Amino acid sequence: MKIKSVRTRVFEWQGKVTPPAANFCTNAADILYERGDSMGSFRFHGWLVCEVETEDGTIGIGNAALAPRVVKAAIDHYYAPMLIGEDPFDTEYLWQKMYRKTHAWSRKGIGMTAISAVDIALWDLMGKEVGKPIFKLLGGRTKERIRCYASKLYGQPIEALRAEAQSYVDQGFDAVKMRFGWGPKDGPAGMRKNLELVAAVRDVIGPDRDLMCECYMGWTFEYAKRMLPKLEAYDIRWLEEPVIADDIEGYTELRKLGRVPISGGEHEFSLAGFQQLLDRRALDVIQYDTNRVGGISAARKINALAEAYQIPVVPHAGQMHNYHLTMASTASPMAEFFPVHDVEVGNELFYYIFKGEPQPDNGFLQLDDNRPGLGLELSDEHLGSFNVIE
Ligand SMILES: O=C(O)C(=O)C[C@@H](O)CO
Numbered sequence: 001m002k003i004k005s006v007r008t009r010v011f012e013w014q015g016k017v018t019p020p021a022a023n024f025c026t027n028a029a030d031i032l033y034e035r036g037d038s039m040g041s042f043r044f045h046g047w048l049v050c051e052v053e054t055e056d057g058t059i060g061i062g063n064a065a066l067a068p069r070v071v072k073a074a075i076d077h078y079y080a081p082m083l084i085g086e087d088p089f090d091t092e093y094l095w096q097k098m099y100r101k102t103h104a105w106s107r108k109g110i111g112m113t114a115i116s117a118v119d120i121a122l123w124d125l126m127g128k129e130v131g132k133p134i135f136k137l138l139g140g141r142t143k144e145r146i147r148c149y150a151s152k153l154y155g156q157p158i159e160a161l162r163a164e165a166q167s168y169v170d171q172g173f174d175a176v177k178m179r180f181g182w183g184p185k186d187g188p189a190g191m192r193k194n195l196e197l198v199a200a201v202r203d204v205i206g207p208d209r210d211l212m213c214e215c216y217m218g219w220t221f222e223y224a225k226r227m228l229p230k231l232e233a234y235d236i237r238w239l240e241e242p243v244i245a246d247d248i249e250g251y252t253e254l255r256k257l258g259r260v261p262i263s264g265g266e267h268e269f270s271l272a273g274f275q276q277l278l279d280r281r282a283l284d285v286i287q288y289d290t291n292r293v294g295g296i297s298a299a300r301k302i303n304a305l306a307e308a309y310q311i312p313v314v315p316h317a318g319q320m321h322n323y324h325l326t327m328a329s330t331a332s333p334m335a336e337f338f339p340v341h342d343v344e345v346g347n348e349l350f351y352y353i354f355k356g357e358p359q360p361d362n363g364f365l366q367l368d369d370n371r372p373g374l375g376l377e378l379s380d381e382h383l384g385s386f387n388v389i390e
């Protein structure tokens, strides 16, 4: 069985957007003096879809969310030609070929994102060829179902935040993630506003549900160090990406303070990147995203590494590629789930492009033993709202 073609498309959302409130979440660009577009580094209104087809007409689907137009160009110009005529079951060989032949520029960022999309498509293809879901190819079920946490709760007026938190409790979630809206430039008043947000959510969800807090790299080491003791009272499960992804020592030092567990890795790439984070004891929770980190071939190795270090993996974003790995690994206790709603920052775009994602039932997700591959299909329901770039 040989690979016959590799097709990439970018789906750019042109439909209705409901912008979140101001200060909905900090981000790495906040410290810049130019105000600009505060949603700039947050908007994911385009998605890359990569389809790998074999001679028998079977098509594997992969995807990537970062910089989709550029990732498309990387696949079209560099990776697709390496795949034609190859056996899709040679995933390790093909991964190493893509990684090593573009090693000068692909170890992180765009290159690794492109490799991820192709690799996910190859795993989907293998699953379809043998009639098994990907988690079965990865070793099978390690849990009856997947516990998941509701992830939104952007900074917004307190009453709206409380109502949203209550809605997740009512739906049966026992874990939620909220976002901090203020950072270093907002001084002590911003610190108080952040504390009001976390106090409100903790008050609504009570003491027995997990509460995670997201900074999306919008704080500095010094600011985070000042916030940690103030956060201790809220018993948060983790503080996510308090500093930029390159500040590994910052993560290590914050974690060493022992006040609040520290998570990260959403913006790290590759097995080697995670080895560094683990060796430096930088994180309490690892949050790779399969569609950034090198696909399923790389993510499963990171799971093995995390298992050896006994550090839990809770992948960034819901989405099928992450769910299959979570189902198949004892290193992963739960998954993230983005509630389905209007397009805001774009986290929710997956639901408008694909069909087949499981919906939580009482805070748990289920994967079907009988749906081969990822279990995803392209949906044409919202096609009219996309600009599709071939
Ligand atoms: O869900 C996360 O962990 C993210 O970082 C998503 C991002 O859009 C921030 O809300």
Ligand SMILES: [Mg+2]
Residues within 6 Å of the ligand: 214, 216, 240, 241, 266, 316
């Ligand atoms: Mg995050």
